[in-house]
Amino acid sequence: MTLKNNGGGQDQFQAVYDNHAPLVRAVLYNICGGEHLDDLAQETFIKIWKGLPGFRENANIKTWIYRIATNTALDWCRKNAAAKAESWLPDLPGGEGGETNAINRDIVKKGLMRLSPEQRAVVTLCIFEELTIKEAGSALGLPEGTVKSRLHYARAEMGKFFQENGVTV
Amino acid sequence: MSRERDELDLDQMLRHNRPVPPPPPAGEYTRILAAAREETAAPATGVFKYLPWGLAATFVIALAATLMMDDGRPTEASNARDDRLEAFLSDTVGEVMAERTDQPPNEPLNNWNSF
Numbered sequence: 001m002t003l004k005n006n007g008g009g010q011d012q013f014q015a016v017y018d019n020h021a022p023l024v025r026a027v028l029y030n031i032c033g034g035e036h037l038d039d040l041a042q043e044t045f046i047k048i049w050k051g052l053p054g055f056r057e058n059a060n061i062k063t064w065i066y067r068i069a070t071n072t073a074l075d076w077c078r079k080n081a082a083a084k085a086e087s088w089l090p091d092l093p094g095g096e097g098g099e100t101n102a103i104n105r106d107i108v109k110k111g112l113m114r115l116s117p118e119q120r121a122v123v124t125l126c127i128f129e130e131l132t133i134k135e136a137g138s139a140l141g142l143p144e145g146t147v148k149s150r151l152h153y154a155r156a157e158m159g160k161f162f163q164e165n166g167v168t169v
Numbered sequence: 170m171s172r173e174r175d176e177l178d179l180d181q182m183l184r185h186n187r188p189v190p191p192p193p194p195a196g197e198y199t200r201i202l203a204a205a206r207e208e209t210a211a212p213a214t215g216v217f218k219y220l221p222w223g224l225a226a227t228f229v230i231a232l233a234a235t236l237m238m239d240d241g242r243p244t245e246a247s248n249a250r251d252d253r254l255e256a257f258l259s260d261t262v263g264e265v266m267a268e269r270t271d272q273p274p275n276e277p278l279n280n281w282n283s284f
Contacts, residue, residue, distance in 0.1 A: 025193065026190050028190070038194060046201070104182075169179050
């Protein structure tokens with residue numbers, strides 16, 4: 001996607017919102033849960049609005065948006081360390097896969113709750129959003145080795161949790 | 170190899186069952202746009218709001234600094250400097266005057282009477 005800033009920026013902003021709102025909400029939801037999702041989405045898009053005039057056209061907008069969304073989510077988690085991500089809303093009924101998937105999703109949510117916000121961010125970007133280690137490192141502002149290490153510990157923790165709950169992967 | 174296989178299976182399971190966020194509330198874009206505009210307009214108002222206070226504080230600090238520096242009277246340092254200057258001037262003027270009184274009166278440059 002190419003962006004051209006004409007000073008006004010509302011058209012560009014709307015294009016960014018239309019193309020990336022689901023991505024932003026998914027990242028925020030998987031890291032922070034659902035209780036403050038709308039507020040965090042607003043905060044993220046305000047940051048995008050402010051940063052859009054200075055955004056370089058040749059940069060990768062998706063990585064940039066991932067970075068803003070994960071930073072917003074992690075900042076919120078740091079400020080609200082006491083509030084664990086226990087506020088995930090139940091998935092909407094009638095979603096893909098029926099009851100079995102709803103149970104599995106519930107277990108995945110519970111597994112995610114056992115991770116630190118930083119590990120949830122890595123799982124979100126590398127597994128759910130299917131970014132490469134390099135892209136995730138760029139979005140999180142971390143070296144690739146740190147991303148790999150966090151991903152390794154997150155996988156181990158999730159695997160252990162599934163084993164404890166009799167879930168076969 | 171087995172570990173990589175396990176990781177792939179785990180990733181696939183997680184991806185397949187990832188939590189799905191609720192859809193955005195109706196009118197989210199309009200609300201976000203309004204909030205973004207309000208927020209970007211706010212800093213300018215904030216700066217100008219504090220401008221008179223800033224100017225007043227600067228004036229008071231400058232005034233206080235001036236009063237503290239000379240307290241409205243010449244300082245000891247400036248007195249000493251004035252004394253030295255006065256002594257120098259009176260010495261110089263005295264020397265010049267003395268030289269002038271020692272010299273014979275000037276003769277006219279062109280003595281036309283000699284012709």
